Amino acid sequence: AQKVTQAQTEISVVEKEDVTLDCVYETRDTTYYLFWYKQPPSGELVFLIRRNSFDEQNEISGRYSWNFQKSTSSFNFTITASQVVDSAVYFCALSETTSGTYKYIFGTGTRLKVLA
Amino acid sequence: DAMVIQNPRYQVTQFGKPVTLSCSQTLNHNVMYWYQQKSSQAPKLLFHYYDKDFNNEADTPDNFQSRRPNTSFCFLDIRSPGLGDAAMYLCATSREATGASGSTDTQYFGPGTRLTVL
Numbered sequence: 001a002q003k004v005t006q007a008q009t010e011i012s013v014v015e016k017e018d019v020t021l022d023c024v025y026e027t028r029d030t031t032y033y034l035f036w037y038k039q040p041p042s043g044e045l046v047f048l049i050r051r052n053s054f055d056e057q058n059e060i061s062g063r064y065s066w067n068f069q070k071s072t073s074s075f076n077f078t079i080t081a082s083q084v085v086d087s088a089v090y091f092c093a094l095s096e097t098t099s100g101t102y103k104y105i106f107g108t109g110t111r112l113k114v115l116a
Numbered sequence: 117d118a119m120v121i122q123n124p125r126y127q128v129t130q131f132g133k134p135v136t137l138s139c140s141q142t143l144n145h146n147v148m149y150w151y152q153q154k155s156s157q158a159p160k161l162l163f164h165y166y167d168k169d170f171n172n173e174a175d176t177p178d179n180f181q182s183r184r185p186n187t188s189f190c191f192l193d194i195r196s197p198g199l200g201d202a203a204m205y206l207c208a209t210s211r212e213a214t215g216a217s218g219s220t221d222t223q224y225f226g227p228g229t230r231l232t233v234l
Contacts, residue, residue, distance in 0.1 A: 043204055045225035091158060095221055104223065106158035
């Protein structure tokens with residue numbers, strides 16, 4: 001069965017530190033998509049990135065970077081030089097396509113607290 | 117800016133009193149989803165519409181219903197809210213339901229409606 005594990009329930013860092021949020025997934029399909037969303041205290045889930053299973057290139061967007069490794073079924077998210085505004089709950093999600101499903105399988109989320 | 121809008125942002129209802137939450141989108145997406153999110157938990161999919169086709173999750177209680185009168189609007193009706201239905205309700209949209217091409221399955225979320233049941 002599909003599953004997404006975010007083992008870190010809560011992480012606290014001091015501003016300007018780098019932090020990595022872990023995401024491990026399970027799927028039997030060869031075609032799938034992985035996502036990261038940010039949920040600030042206001043509640044809205046903000047889309048950050050989508051990665052398909054055939055693209056293992058790491059991606060960088062400003063202070064954000066993602067490391068996708070199929071060999072370990074991981075899709076980790078790193079924030080460089082963290083800021084207080086990065087404080088939020090971050091969700092990793094898996095979406096499968098070959099079986100025709102459309103659902104997101106969400107991880108349980110990691111709460112990041114960035115302290116000034 | 118194209119977006120997903122939810123009204124109201126905060127809703128208080130009484131135990132057993134029907135309540136309707138609304139969602140509208142200017143993205144012209146085919147798919148609209150309703151999620152329930154309780155404190156410190158991941159969002160849980162209740163149902164979705166692909167155009168006019170309604171798809172209910174197997175474990176969604178009968179107490180929850182939905183309507184999609186047109187492409188832009190989708191409503192969540194809770195017929196007899198219980199204390200356990202207090203939660204954040206999130207609406208999301210995607211252009212398509214699967215990722216067959218491009219990023220058409222990416223879901224874009226509204227700000228949510230926080231429901232309190234007294």
